[in-house]
Amino acid sequence: MGCFLASLPIQSEQALQNSIHYEIPSQKHTKKKLALIVPFRDRFEELLEFVPHMYKFLNKQQIPFHIFVIQQKDNNRFNRASLINVGFLYTRDKYDYIGMHDVDLLPLNDNLKYDYPSSGPLHISSPQTHPKYHYDTFIGGILLIKKEHYEMVNGMSNNYWGWGLEDDEFYVRLKDAGLTVIRHENIDTGTENTFKHIHDKTYRKRDMRKCFNQREVTRRRDRMTGLHSVDYDIDKIHNVTIDSLPITVVNVRLICNKTLTPWCQCNEPVKTKKS
Helix, strand or coil, X not given: CHHHHHCCCECCHHHXXXXXXXXCHHHCCCCCCXXXXXXXXXXXXXXXXXXXXXXXXXXXXXXXXXXEEEEECCCCCCCHHHHHHHHHHHHCCCCCEEEEECCCEEECCCCCCCCCCXXXXXXXCCCCCCCXXXXXXXXXXXXXXXXXXXXXXCCCCCCXXXXXXXXXXXXXXXXXCXXXXXXXXXXXXXXXXXXXECCCCCCCCCCCCCCCCHHHHCXXXXXXXXXXXXXXXXXXXXXXXXXXXXXXXXXEEECCCCCCCHHHCCCCCCCCCCC
């Protein structure tokens, strides 16, 4: 994935600054600015479809936005929540709210508004419309949250290496902080036609392994880790264009504390049953 992104056109430092401050001219200074944060690894084909789609979708709504692809460039297991924490820290000084956005989930219904969520976190991909997940406390896929609320709950847990459950833990954080998740009402589409789900599960299988004591730890509320304890280095920052549309790619190396979270690499020997 890194080699693909590295081969895309790199723009000047001035162009980088211009793209980071991207705004719809007619809406300049009248709307809050959205940092669309895409946790990412090895999804190049999906990114090629995602970027033009989101530009078209959000430009219709005249949302001042920029897309930040937070790309994990280490040898650890994928950690979506930590990448979102890094994306928040990278963008919070210039943006008013973030959108945690899966790269493989494209909104189709124009009534899904990405406006500033002043009243509370806004879950775009509700259980009633998401193609796959339908339980009431589901807040994955696409969630908008203003920076004050993200800071209030100390971001997301850094314990979730591999796939799944980090959103469920984040839901508990929001609930504990007294924040109510809001969803759009009166959406006239359902699970088949509200979103386009472009995940290729044949070639990109989910990392579902549970190693060491991972299952026990990640079923509990994490009161230790979060936004202000995420351990990482930024390797490189690239400004690239896809179909002439600017995005920022932040290459991140997450640092794994193998004493605290040995499952970040999942090198536990396979246990065999005795005959």
